[in-house]
Amino acid sequence: MIAELYKARSTRSTWWLGAAAVAFCVVWAVVDVALWLGDRTDREVEAAYSMAQQGYVLALVIGVLLVAGEYRHRTITWALLVTPRRWRVVAAKLVTCAVVGLIVGLAAAVATGVTVFAATGLFTAGVPLALLGSVASTVLWTVFGGALGALVRNQTATMVAAFVWFFYAEWLLVAMVPAVGRWTPTGTAKAVSGWTRDAMPVAGDLLPRWAGGLVFLAYALAAAGLAILTTTRRDVT
């Protein structure tokens, strides 16, 4: 576990991507505020703060790299030689993903919060919850990425599959059957941060924050469980 964190810290890509995720959130927040029209309702203000979850694609990539990177560089062999009980290796990696996601999420929340407040001077009672939700969603996205990486193992294939799903397939699905929009991974993750601004043709609103959180948590845990199950069974050649 400590070794996994040490490894995550030791690669530059983790930090570059983390920084990029934070920067991404800030840019989105600035854009959001700049495009504000009309009334600055509480809901609008919270939506601007919830841009702190916009680094989710990069959080997913960090998770994929942290786990699939071990297969790409074949360093997984060393990890399994040291720890033959493979579920412990996978679990330690996913916890590491959560910790890295937490750090990135907190940094993004602080940076976005400061940016929006500096730009608008507005703050509502719902803002802390929006920021906290964003942190939670970033953590879960990173774990989700890690679990996908452990399942697929091929770094490039995992990324391509994840991008195709999250950028195209999910949108297409939601466009055709709007009612499922609130149940997809992206939809539930956005619900966690209280996201309201979206071009996605979701029928009605997203799930309530707690329900979205639970469903997204279930997605992440299901992926993690599958990852552990397959990793303990497979030959490492």
Added chain:
Amino acid sequence: MISVQGLTKSFGRVRAVDDLTFSVPAGQVTGFLGPNGAGKTTTLRMLLGLVRPDQGEALVGGRRYADVDMPVRVVGAVLESTAFHPGRSARVHLRALCLAAGLPLDRVDAVLDTVDLVAVADRRVGGFSLGMRQRLALASALLGEPAVLVLDEPANGLDPAGVHWLRGLLRALAADGRTVLVSSHGLAELARTADRVVVIDQGRLVGDQPVGDDLEDWYLALVGSAR
């Protein structure tokens, strides 16, 4: 120390290892020979718990690798000399292994010294030559001061001085009472390093005996006869 009993493994329709039985005693260097694709690496991976046998078992000190507490303190392995994250330095790689294995961090400097990599320990592995990677892989295997060493092609990519150094290291480890199993295609080198050789072909055992006068003639006759 190492015993392989009726070990069998198929990948799809290819039978990689076929009812293989042999043992490797302590205090000697045992060479593990066979043509490309004979099943050597698969056998070593089953021994190390990375590949699950279809039948039979491969034991280290009477136990399966996965059942050994703190396996890196019992078995040191070199499987893929290129398996390093290019962005990490040699020292970081070894420290991460120490942390995962619960070994004291001063082992890192000790093994770096043993394999003569102290001068480049803080350079990123991406810039290492094959020979340097081999030394780093050996350093990783030696971290836990194991009684058993399983080395897949450790001489690959070493320069003549490196080969000479490796020979001395393996002889010293065996003289120390450790079990050393080395797979290799370098017959001339094995003839000078190993006490015994185990030869497999098409997943089956075809020879198991002390190193004789002309290892090459003997090996070619064995492997030729199996075709």
